[in-house]
Amino acid sequence: MAPLEPWEKVLVNSEAFLATDHGELTCIECHSGTNVADKDSAHAGMVASPSEQPDVYCAECHEEISAAYPSALHSTQAGYWTTLNARNGNVPEDHPALDTMFNNHCATCHTSCGECHVSQPKNVGGGLFTGHVFEKTPPMTRSCTACHGSRVGNEFLGKNEGFPGDVHFREARMNCVKCHEGAELHGMTDATAGAEHRLNGEESPKCTDCHPDVAHGSDGIEMHAQHGGGTTLSCQVCHSVTYTSCDGCHVAVSEKSGNPFFETQATYMTFLIGRNPIQTEERPYKFVPVRHVPVAPTSYQFYGENLLTNFDSLPTWVYTTPHNIQRNTPQNASCEACHTNPEIFLTADKVQAFELNANRKVIVGSAPGPVEMFLAAIPQPAGHADLASDACTACHAEGIRNAPIFPESHIGFTSDGCIGCHKLP
Amino acid sequence: MNKNFLIGTALVLGLFFSSCSAQAEMPAETGTPAETEVEAMPTPSVESGECLACHTDKQRLIDTAKPEEADHEAESKGVG
Numbered sequence: 001m002a003p004l005e006p007w008e009k010v011l012v013n014s015e016a017f018l019a020t021d022h023g024e025l026t027c028i029e030c031h032s033g034t035n036v037a038d039k040d041s042a043h044a045g046m047v048a049s050p051s052e053q054p055d056v057y058c059a060e061c062h063e064e065i066s067a068a069y070p071s072a073l074h075s076t077q078a079g080y081w082t083t084l085n086a087r088n089g090n091v092p093e094d095h096p097a098l099d100t101m102f103n104n105h106c107a108t109c110h111t112s113c114g115e116c117h118v119s120q121p122k123n124v125g126g127g128l129f130t131g132h133v134f135e136k137t138p139p140m141t142r143s144c145t146a147c148h149g150s151r152v153g154n155e156f157l158g159k160n161e162g163f164p165g166d167v168h169f170r171e172a173r174m175n176c177v178k179c180h181e182g183a184e185l186h187g188m189t190d191a192t193a194g195a196e197h198r199l200n201g202e203e204s205p206k207c208t209d210c211h212p213d214v215a216h217g218s219d220g221i222e223m224h225a226q227h228g229g230g231t232t233l234s235c236q237v238c239h240s241v242t243y244t245s246c247d248g249c250h251v252a253v254s255e256k257s258g259n260p261f262f263e264t265q266a267t268y269m270t271f272l273i274g275r276n277p278i279q280t281e282e283r284p285y286k287f288v289p290v291r292h293v294p295v296a297p298t299s300y301q302f303y304g305e306n307l308l309t310n311f312d313s314l315p316t317w318v319y320t321t322p323h324n325i326q327r328n329t330p331q332n333a334s335c336e337a338c339h340t341n342p343e344i345f346l347t348a349d350k351v352q353a354f355e356l357n358a359n360r361k362v363i364v365g366s367a368p369g370p371v372e373m374f375l376a377a378i379p380q381p382a383g384h385a386d387l388a389s390d391a392c393t394a395c396h397a398e399g400i401r402n403a404p405i406f407p408e409s410h411i412g413f414t415s416d417g418c419i420g421c422h423k424l425p
Numbered sequence: 426m427n428k429n430f431l432i433g434t435a436l437v438l439g440l441f442f443s444s445c446s447a448q449a450e451m452p453a454e455t456g457t458p459a460e461t462e463v464e465a466m467p468t469p470s471v472e473s474g475e476c477l478a479c480h481t482d483k484q485r486l487i488d489t490a491k492p493e494e495a496d497h498e499a500e501s502k503g504v505g
Contacts, residue, residue: 006486006487006490006491006493007483007486007487007490010480010486011480011481011483011486012477012480012481013481014477014481026472026473027472027473027476027477028472028473028476031476033476035472035473035474035475035476036475037475037478037479039479039489042475042476042479150504150505244504246503246504249503254500256500257499257500259499259500261499261500261501261502262501262502262503262505263501263502263503264502264503264504264505265503266503267503267504
């Protein structure tokens with residue numbers, strides 16, 4: 001997105017703006033300052049971004065949203081602190097250094113009401129969208145993907161060379177808020193009010209909200225039925241294509257200018273399936289696409305030694321939802337395109353040695369075996385449905401109660417994967 | 426005398442016809458201006474007059490703009 005000229009950022013379209021509800025207010029009612037011709041006198045005491053205080057400036061008309069928004073992730077940036085604290089180990093002595101780092105490099109992503117509804121975010125230079133006219137729906141490329149551009153925006157709009165844009169954009173010209181509705185973005189849903197991370201709580205938006213037949217297994221597509229009707233694999237495992245991963249981001253303050261800056265060591269294209277590191281009732285998937293985030297043990301070294309002492313507490317290959325959904329993808333072209341294809345699974349050989357421990361929960365032992373093996377697997381006896389324990393190996397490793405001992409070829413398998421092949425009748 | 430009379434008459438007629446042709450070239454009226462549009466035009470409140478006078482004037486904004494500071498993270502490298 002090309003930056004705006006300084007004059008362009010503050011040019012008001014009085015004809016359009018004064019015809020709107022917000023145009024009924026005087027400039028000074030929201031921005032303070034003084035109604036005089038001299039610029040410096042006019043701007044003395046001016047409030048450039050009134051909506052940084054929604055309770056003061058927005059609540060009179062937008063009461064519910066103004067009350068909820070301060071607890072929304074775009075406002076709190078709680079997701080940053082959730083991961084920072086986990087990787088730091090929540091060491092109190094480190095907080096001053098981490099606070100400074102956060103304020104220099106991360107806090108610019110905090111978003112006020114106005115930064116979605118009347119101007120471009122400050123993070124990308126600011127500037128009014130349309131002469132100060134407030135937009136109920138933020139313009140996608142000047143608002144949403146202005147910040148969420150290098151990954152989500154490029155994927156969704158098809159800007160990654162050689163990879164098509166998301167079908168929802170290509171075919172239906174859907175914009176972000178078609179799925180990410182206002183209530184979610186304003187922190188007004190159960191999952192998003194006071195959320196600690198964007199992947200906490202109920203999955204929202206959820207593909208099956210619009211594609212319910214997939215969840216019920218009633219859409220007649222065998223692959224959906226065979227893969228647990230959306231419970232074994234996240235939708236993106238089969239329906240997303242190659243996306244961006246990054247390595248080694250480091251942040252510092254420039255000796256030359258005194259400005260903060262970052263440097264990312266590598267950006268590359270990946271499509272890798274890993275184990276779901278945050279498997280919950282809301283996200284029951286065993287396998288999900290994983291994306292490498294650019295954190296490194298020394299990312300914040302400029303601000304202090306060993307600020308990420310608990311680096312291994314979270315994976316660096318993280319649960320991801322690539323925004324480049326396609327009906328047909330290389331991995332769903334046939335059974336063999338995925339089964340027995342180690343290229344698309346995050347196996348240990350694809351993980352850097354110093355990150356192996358951090359990623360132990362997501363690394364896949366091996367690609368799934370041939371489909372014939374799954375189909376030929378002996379089903380569980382009907383009585384197994386009543387067993388209190390689902391630890392198959394408790395009996396089948398030693399042959400307790402005359403249970404057949406699993407063959408040597410199964411040694412690399414994990415016990416929670418047995419029912420993938422040995423289904424209940 | 427006759428010659429002068431003829432020249433004078435020709436000049437008067439020339440002026441007459443040229444004025445007629447100029448009138449003919451004038452654009453046809455398209456009716457009265459849409460009064461309702463003029464009435465619907467919002468007017469800035471007195472309390473915002475100076476603010477809007479400046480913020481709707483591109484040249485004045487250019488002339489009074491402070492030089493922008495360099496991009497906060499201009500020295501960054503790689504994908505953010």
